[in-house]
Amino acid sequence: MTNTIAIEVRDLVSHYGPRQILNHVNMTVYDNEIMVVMGGSGSGKSTLLRHLLGLEQATSGSIRLLGSDITALSEKEMYELRKEMGVSFQGGALFGSLTVGENVQLPLKEHTRLDSKTMQIISRMKLEVVNLSGFENLMPSELSGGMIKRVALARAIVMDPKLLFFDEPSAGLDPVTSAELDELIIKLRDVMKMTMVVVTHELDSAFKIADRITVLDQGNVLICGTVDEVKNCKIERVQALLSRQIRDDTVDAEAYLNRLTL
Amino acid sequence: MLRLVEQIGKKTIDTIEEVGYSVMVAWKSFYWIVAGKFKKQPVQMDAIFQEIVSIGVNAVLIVSILCFAVGIMLAIQGLETLKDFGAENKVILGLALAIPREFAPLIVGILVAGRTGSAITARIGTMQESQEIDALRVIGINPHRYISAPLMLAMLIVMPLLTTLGNFMALLGGGIYSSIEMGMSMMSYMDRVLEIIQVGDIMQGLVKCMVFSIIIVVVGISNGFQVRGGAEGVGKATTRSVVLSISYIVVADMIFTYFLNR
Numbered sequence: 001m002t003n004t005i006a007i008e009v010r011d012l013v014s015h016y017g018p019r020q021i022l023n024h025v026n027m028t029v030y031d032n033e034i035m036v037v038m039g040g041s042g043s044g045k046s047t048l049l050r051h052l053l054g055l056e057q058a059t060s061g062s063i064r065l066l067g068s069d070i071t072a073l074s075e076k077e078m079y080e081l082r083k084e085m086g087v088s089f090q091g092g093a094l095f096g097s098l099t100v101g102e103n104v105q106l107p108l109k110e111h112t113r114l115d116s117k118t119m120q121i122i123s124r125m126k127l128e129v130v131n132l133s134g135f136e137n138l139m140p141s142e143l144s145g146g147m148i149k150r151v152a153l154a155r156a157i158v159m160d161p162k163l164l165f166f167d168e169p170s171a172g173l174d175p176v177t178s179a180e181l182d183e184l185i186i187k188l189r190d191v192m193k194m195t196m197v198v199v200t201h202e203l204d205s206a207f208k209i210a211d212r213i214t215v216l217d218q219g220n221v222l223i224c225g226t227v228d229e230v231k232n233c234k235i236e237r238v239q240a241l242l243s244r245q246i247r248d249d250t251v252d253a254e255a256y257l258n259r260l261t262l
Numbered sequence: 263m264l265r266l267v268e269q270i271g272k273k274t275i276d277t278i279e280e281v282g283y284s285v286m287v288a289w290k291s292f293y294w295i296v297a298g299k300f301k302k303q304p305v306q307m308d309a310i311f312q313e314i315v316s317i318g319v320n321a322v323l324i325v326s327i328l329c330f331a332v333g334i335m336l337a338i339q340g341l342e343t344l345k346d347f348g349a350e351n352k353v354i355l356g357l358a359l360a361i362p363r364e365f366a367p368l369i370v371g372i373l374v375a376g377r378t379g380s381a382i383t384a385r386i387g388t389m390q391e392s393q394e395i396d397a398l399r400v401i402g403i404n405p406h407r408y409i410s411a412p413l414m415l416a417m418l419i420v421m422p423l424l425t426t427l428g429n430f431m432a433l434l435g436g437g438i439y440s441s442i443e444m445g446m447s448m449m450s451y452m453d454r455v456l457e458i459i460q461v462g463d464i465m466q467g468l469v470k471c472m473v474f475s476i477i478i479v480v481v482g483i484s485n486g487f488q489v490r491g492g493a494e495g496v497g498k499a500t501t502r503s504v505v506l507s508i509s510y511i512v513v514a515d516m517i518f519t520y521f522l523n524r
Contacts, residue, residue, distance in 0.1 A: 053400050082402035093397035096388075107401045110303075 004031040005064075006163060006195040007052065012061035014047055014219075021047045023219040024061070029212075034189055034196045036206045039216035040241060048216065049167055049199045053087060054078060066162060083111050086156030090167040092148035094140040094155070100127070101136030104155045111159060126154040130184065146177040150184075157188065164188070166198040170205045182208050203242065207231075215241065284484045287410060288476060291483075294404065294411035303404070305411045313416030317378045318424060324377075325370055329428040332365055333357070333435025340436075341443055350444055354451065357436040358458040366428035367467040368515055371474035374421065375507040379482040382413060383503035386486025387496035395487070410483050417475040425471040429464070466522050473518065474511050481507040 007029035014022040021044045029035040039045040050056045051063060054070045062069050066084060073081065094103045104123040108114060114122070120136075127133050130150040140148060149169065156164060169185065170178035182205050189196055200206050206213060207227050214224040215238050223233050230238065298304045340353035386409060389395050398405050437451045485503040489495045 050396075053396075055396055055399060079402050082400065085400065087397070087400045089393045089397055091392055093393040095394055095397075096392075106403075110401055110403055 005029070006031045006033070006066060007035075007197065008062075008064040009048075009052070010062045010064075012048070012051060012063065013059040014044075014051060014056065015059050016047070021219050022051070025216070025219070025221055027214050027221065027224060029195060029197060031195055032189065032193050033211045034185070034198060034209050036210035036213045037197060037199045037216060038201060038203075038206055038213055038241065040201065042218070043216040044219040045199045045201075045216050046167065049165060049197070052197060053085070053165060054082075083159055084162045085165065086159065086161035086163070087165045088149065088152045088156045088167065088169065090171060092140070092152040094148060094151055096140055098140075099136060100132070100138050100140065100143070100151050103140065103151060104136070104158050107155065107159050123154070123158060126158050127151070129157070129188075130154045146173050146181075149173065149181065153181075153184070157192070157194075160192065162195060164194045164196045166196065166200075168200055168202075169198060170200065170202045178202070178205060185209050217241075280484070283488070284480050287406070287484045287487075288414075288480045290404075290406035291410040291414035291479065294407040295415050298407055298411065303407055305407060305415065309408070309412040310416050310419075313412050314420055316381075317374065317413075317416055318420035321374065321377055321424060322427065325373060325424050325428055326431045328369055328373060329366060329431040330435035332369055333361065333432035333437070334439045336360060336365065336432070337436040337439040337443075341440060353436075353440050353444075354454045355458055357433060357440070358455045359463060361432045361436070362429045362459060362463045362467045364467075364515075364519065366432055367425050367471040367474065368511070369432075370421065370424045370428045371471060371478070371511045371515075372508055374417075374424065374474070375478050375511060376504055378417070379478045379507045380500045380504045382479065382482030383486040383489075383500045384496055386483060387489030387499050390487060390489050391492060391496065405487075410479070413483070414476070414479050417479050418472060421471045421475040422468050425467055429467065466518075469522070470515060470518050473514055477510045477514060478507050481510065 005028055007027070009025055009027040012022050012025040013020070025044075025048060027035070027037075027048075037045045037048060047056065051058055052065070058071055062071055064070070065081060068077065068081060070078060070081065094100075095106070098106070101120065101123050104126055105119045108119045108122060112119075124133060124136060127136060130153050132147060132150055132154065135143070135147070135151075140151070143151065166185070169181050173181065185196065185198065186209055188194055198206075198209060210227055212224065212226050213230045215222040215230060215233075217237050222235050222238050223230055225233070231242065233239070294303075295305055336357055337353060340356045341350055344350050344352055344356075386395070389409075395405050398408055433455055437448060437455070440446075441448050441451045482503050485499045485506070489499045491498075
């Protein structure tokens with residue numbers, strides 16, 4: 001593996017209204033690496049992803065994608081950079097008014113001047129990659145959950161991006177489909193040399209696909225390391241997350257009463 | 263007491279924020295219509311035509327029926343009132359002035375607000391909730407260029423046409439009723455109408471309906487983009503959008519009538 005840095009997050013602080021979501025988050029993702037971001041609900045992992053996608057304004061800190069700091073890019077530079085990024089959203093986020101084929105072709109229509117025949121062929125090729133050839137004329141509402149995720153993946157890779165982002169790839173899928181999707185993610189990385197960031201809270205899937213794992217908890221990075229490092233990590237909250245223990249925070253009687261009688 | 267002041271303050275800030283947001287939506291829509299071409303991201307023609315069909319063509323029947331009915335209603339009321347003064351033939355004057363100046367644009371405005379305004383909000387709200395708006399931004403498609411600009415342009419093309427249709431149907435309805443009641447031929451009714459109507463009267467109606475178009479689009483879009491909280495949020499925003507745009511239309515109508523007739 002080369003050690004070129006693809007994604008570098010430095011001291012990222014983020015607020016939602018007055019609430020702090022991310023607290024000085026640092027993360028480095030190397031070229032051709034699959035980085036899994038894990039954490040419980042409300043740990044800030046989805047917010048971190050939204051920052052990586054340039055959908056949120058950071059309070060402070062910097063995010064460098066392929067060498068350019070997206071917190072300081074102009075609209076035009078960001079537009080160019082987006083050609084190198086693909087995203088597969090949690091619910092697929094396919095456009096309901098467009099067919100599967102049109103959904104996959106949309107980034108091509110936006111960023112290239114190819115003729116429509118070529119775009120069709122490219123989109124069919126990508127649908128072939130995700131095992132959905134022949135489905136291009138269906139509407140998203142006619143597809144099952146697993147198919148929607150795969151179409152979303154086909155749309156994400158249609159521009160052959162260098163960076164691929166996944167939000168909860170296996171959420172809401174049956175074990176077999178989810179395992180197939182994991183295989184596909186690994187295959188894509190190997191064949192197309194992509195760098196990936198996968199946000200998930202599914203342990204099995206995370207251990208299977210990850211090169212390295214970042215564990216977030218309440219906006220803080222607990223650990224960032226290889227699968228074995230994370231498994232052997234002594235930090236209590238990491239172990240709690242891995243062994244599915246419930247949080248046994250000691251209850252402060254005073255504070256508890258205060259909350260109730262507010 | 264403090265809470266009341268706090269609430270007033272919060273409401274004021276929210277209102278100012280919303281006004282600002284609406285102005286931004288209007289600006290962005292027009293900006294993309296004009297500048298899209300130069301930024302190599304033109305507003306797509308097929309999107310405009312689709313909107314024209316859904317806003318305009320599909321509303322032709324209902325606009326015709328409503329305006330026809332309003333024309334008959336005006337004729338009935340006019341004849342009843344004027345009978346007391348023995349001035350039944352003045353009903354044509356009333357119809358020929360009131361319909362193009364007031365009734366046709368207002369009826370069409372309210373109808374389109376109900377039909378299209380609600381649809382705009384519901385569509386954008388649902389897209390927002392299913393992360394489709396995020397997906398657009400990630401692909402590099404400005405949502406205002408993709409959704410707002412075609413809507414605005416289509417609306418500005420369609421509304422004057424619908425209003426003209428409304429003028430014709432209402433005058434026809436009024437004419438059929440009053441010519442039967444007064445025993446005059448349809449031809450001489452039409453002659454009288456054309457004698458009375460001035461270009462200014464028609465223009466007044468058209469200016470109003472352009473203003474209504476902008477109101478419907480801006481209110482519909484800004485409510486759609488501010489949807490939070492799932493299906494219930496979409497429902498609330500849709501109701502709000504229709505109520506607000508109809509209210510603004512009526513108030514704007516009053517203001518314009520005041521200034522255009524002095």
